[in-house]
Amino acid sequence: MHLVYFTEQPMSAYSADAGREFGATALMFSNRHFDPVAGSRLYGQYIEQYLYAEEMGIEGFMLNEHHNAPFCMQAKCNIFAAILAAMTKRASLVLLGNPLPLAENPVRLAEELAMIDMISKGRLVSGFVRGGGQEQLATGVNPAFNRERFEEAHDLIVKAWTTPGPFRWEGTHYQHRVVNPWAVPLQKPHPRIWIPGVLSRETIVWSAKQRYPYIALNTSIEATKRIWATYDAAAAEVGYVPGPENRGYLQRVHVAETEEKAIQNARQFMWMQGEFTGLAHPVWSSPSGYFSPEQRRGFVEFAVGRATSPRGRPTFEQQLADMQIIAGTPKTVIPKLKRVLEETRPGIMAIWGNDGAVSDADARTCIRLLGQEVMPALREIGRSLDLKSPFEANAPLSIAHAAPRRETAAVS
Amino acid sequence: MTEERDGEERDDGGLDGDPDRRGGGWHVAQAGAGRPLLVLHRDIGSPAQLPFYDALAERFALLIPHHPGYGRSERPPWLRSVRDVAVIYQALLAELGVTGHALLGLGFGGWIAAEMATMAPRDLRHLVLVGAMGVKPPQGDILDQALLSYIDYVRAGFHDAHAFERIFGSVTTDQLVEWDVCREMSFRIAWKPYMYSQTLPHLLGAVRAPTLVVWGGDDEVVPRSAGERYRDLLPEARFELVPSCGHHVEMERPDALLALLDAFLGRD
Numbered sequence: 001m002h003l004v005y006f007t008e009q010p011m012s013a014y015s016a017d018a019g020r021e022f023g024a025t026a027l028m029f030s031n032r033h034f035d036p037v038a039g040s041r042l043y044g045q046y047i048e049q050y051l052y053a054e055e056m057g058i059e060g061f062m063l064n065e066h067h068n069a070p071f072c073m074q075a076k077c078n079i080f081a082a083i084l085a086a087m088t089k090r091a092s093l094v095l096l097g098n099p100l101p102l103a104e105n106p107v108r109l110a111e112e113l114a115m116i117d118m119i120s121k122g123r124l125v126s127g128f129v130r131g132g133g134q135e136q137l138a139t140g141v142n143p144a145f146n147r148e149r150f151e152e153a154h155d156l157i158v159k160a161w162t163t164p165g166p167f168r169w170e171g172t173h174y175q176h177r178v179v180n181p182w183a184v185p186l187q188k189p190h191p192r193i194w195i196p197g198v199l200s201r202e203t204i205v206w207s208a209k210q211r212y213p214y215i216a217l218n219t220s221i222e223a224t225k226r227i228w229a230t231y232d233a234a235a236a237e238v239g240y241v242p243g244p245e246n247r248g249y250l251q252r253v254h255v256a257e258t259e260e261k262a263i264q265n266a267r268q269f270m271w272m273q274g275e276f277t278g279l280a281h282p283v284w285s286s287p288s289g290y291f292s293p294e295q296r297r298g299f300v301e302f303a304v305g306r307a308t309s310p311r312g313r314p315t316f317e318q319q320l321a322d323m324q325i326i327a328g329t330p331k332t333v334i335p336k337l338k339r340v341l342e343e344t345r346p347g348i349m350a351i352w353g354n355d356g357a358v359s360d361a362d363a364r365t366c367i368r369l370l371g372q373e374v375m376p377a378l379r380e381i382g383r384s385l386d387l388k389s390p391f392e393a394n395a396p397l398s399i400a401h402a403a404p405r406r407e408t409a410a411v412s
Numbered sequence: 413m414t415e416e417r418d419g420e421e422r423d424d425g426g427l428d429g430d431p432d433r434r435g436g437g438w439h440v441a442q443a444g445a446g447r448p449l450l451v452l453h454r455d456i457g458s459p460a461q462l463p464f465y466d467a468l469a470e471r472f473a474l475l476i477p478h479h480p481g482y483g484r485s486e487r488p489p490w491l492r493s494v495r496d497v498a499v500i501y502q503a504l505l506a507e508l509g510v511t512g513h514a515l516l517g518l519g520f521g522g523w524i525a526a527e528m529a530t531m532a533p534r535d536l537r538h539l540v541l542v543g544a545m546g547v548k549p550p551q552g553d554i555l556d557q558a559l560l561s562y563i564d565y566v567r568a569g570f571h572d573a574h575a576f577e578r579i580f581g582s583v584t585t586d587q588l589v590e591w592d593v594c595r596e597m598s599f600r601i602a603w604k605p606y607m608y609s610q611t612l613p614h615l616l617g618a619v620r621a622p623t624l625v626v627w628g629g630d631d632e633v634v635p636r637s638a639g640e641r642y643r644d645l646l647p648e649a650r651f652e653l654v655p656s657c658g659h660h661v662e663m664e665r666p667d668a669l670l671a672l673l674d675a676f677l678g679r680d
Contacts, residue, residue, distance in 0.1 A: 028559070137558055137559070142599055142604070144600045283558075288593075289595075289596040296592055299592075300588035300592050303588075304561045304563050304588060305561070
């Protein structure tokens with residue numbers, strides 16, 4: 001099992017009341033609430049926490065990006081990946097990921113990612129996402145072509161990584177006279193690609209058909225099993241049987257020295273009013289054309305406020321009861337996580353440890369307990385359940401390419 | 413509307429697919445007799461029935477196509493611009509053998525009408541633009557539906573909230589779905605720049621048809637300055653304001669608009 005640590009890197013130094021009063025914490029929620037002095041302090045704190053995490057034995061970091069919102073300070077995940085590529089030594093850098101449709105020049109992304117792969121000596125896992133609905137609006141990218149752009153940008157990046165240039169690209173959404181980046185990945189034929197998601201069936205099917213691992217983002221155990229069923233059916237169509245190496249799972253887990261402290265800090269997972277990507281504005285989060293036409297009836301009701309979010313907004317207590325959030329001491333969280341692993345059987349496990357306004361000291365305690373007690377126990381459980389990561393299974397990179405080689409085997 | 417000409421199923425595989433050579437195939441509602449009047453509907457589609465349409469059908473041979481990808485017309489996956497729509501309608505008029513026609517463009521449909529007027533200047537008898545999108549307003553911006561709910565966007569087009577209730581009542585899920593389909597198509601062809609063309613102003617000087625530019629006095633969707641710009645750029649245009657009226661003039665003040673049309677187009 002490959003275990004990685006995740007935090008959204010929250011911009012916690014703003015008044016939550018301001019977001020509540022405005023009624024949304026994304027897109028049009030004014031950036032006058034962003035304090036760059038606090039931002040500078042928090043960036044420094046987060047970098048120190050990653051370095052500490054590696055010291056505590058954590059074997060990988062999941063990074064992401066979001067736009068126009070306080071819940072995530074990373075406006076560009078490649079920037080943090082580049083920093084950590086140089087400052088860390090062993091940890092995998094799992095980007096989940098770069099929002100491809102938002103890119104006007106995917107070749108630039110291919111270059112940036114190749115640089116990160118070389119600087120990190122082959123520790124990059126390059127996940128790709130579609131970007132949230134409101135992020136299409138934040139970046140002015142047409143939501144109606146989101147999926148087309150995702151797939152075409154992916155094809156262009158993989159080709160830029162695997163086909164010696166120069167070549168010409170005449171696509172539907174991207175045209176390039178000359179593709180010939182003088183930065184190519186260290187891992188051959190290219191870094192692993194993992195795809196995270198929550199509810200889009202098309203993304204699950206696409207990932208399965210590419211043979212890319214799919215990372216279910218804190219979905220309920222039942223929903224996760226439905227995702228695997230969808231994935232497995234699509235995999236069967238292209239002729240392989242998926243295993244744990246094709247499955248990843250993100251789980252919110254806060255650990256502390258006492259149960260009380262853990263529960264108190266875990267409440268911070270609710271700091272964005274219970275939705276982990278913040279208080280969504282129904283219209284901005286579901287622009288026309290962004291969602292599958294099959295979901296149109298549900299989303300139009302949601303967009304005018306007649307239906308609740310299709311993602312749901314359960315209470316903290318309910319999320320603890322459903323193990324959507326797990327909190328406690330290592331002793332109490334490990335059995336719960338064992339059950340999650342038994343039920344969802346992932347080869348890749350991301351632990352979302354800290355969110356909101358958890359103090360630096362408490363975040364570091366959580367990281368230490370994860371790295372030294374929880375993750376080693378999970379690794380053992382993973383072994384007993386035969387939950388092999390793509391690295392351990394030496395799984396094929398994709399339907400098109402065999403397993404990658406790297407000059408320096410840095411990822412365990 | 414009594415006579416319907418339905419769209420055909422079409423699947424040409426997207427922008428890079430093989431072009432469909434059949435042509436035509438759009439849903440066109442037709443009614444009345446006399447001089448042909450092509451009515452180009454809004455970005456929110458067109459209600460099936462409107463008192464305004466009934467009144468027009470008493471005066472004209474009325475043609476109300478559903479824009480490609482809107483209402484009951486199939487979406488051509490390759491369509492990328494409002495100018496593409498204008499070309500499609502020029503072909504539709506040729507296919508139907510329509511000559512000596514007038515164009516009435518409502519809001520977004522006004523943009524299509526203005527594009528058409530620049531393409532075949534000698535064919536067009538009269539051009540009427542009502543709260544037309546298509547040019548960048550010198551003052552203010554065109555209201556961006558991407559940031560508003562379907563209902564709020566349509567409501568913003570009325571000066572009097574009762575007029576919205578009268579036309580749309582309690583909005584059904586089917587209506588919301590229809591608005592979403594329309595909105596998606598508007599995004600596909602008018603996303604950026606949003607709802608205007610940067611080149612159309614440079615082409616409007618070619619229009620030969622006399623033009624009536626009508627604006628609701630309280631249009632909150634397209635700033636009046638856009639209408640004044642149309643008036644200034646079109647060679648033979650006059651500008652009329654309908655007071656106490658929002659963007660949806662034909663729905664909110666149909667009598668006022670009909671009076672202006674009668675004065676401009678004359679009655680047979």
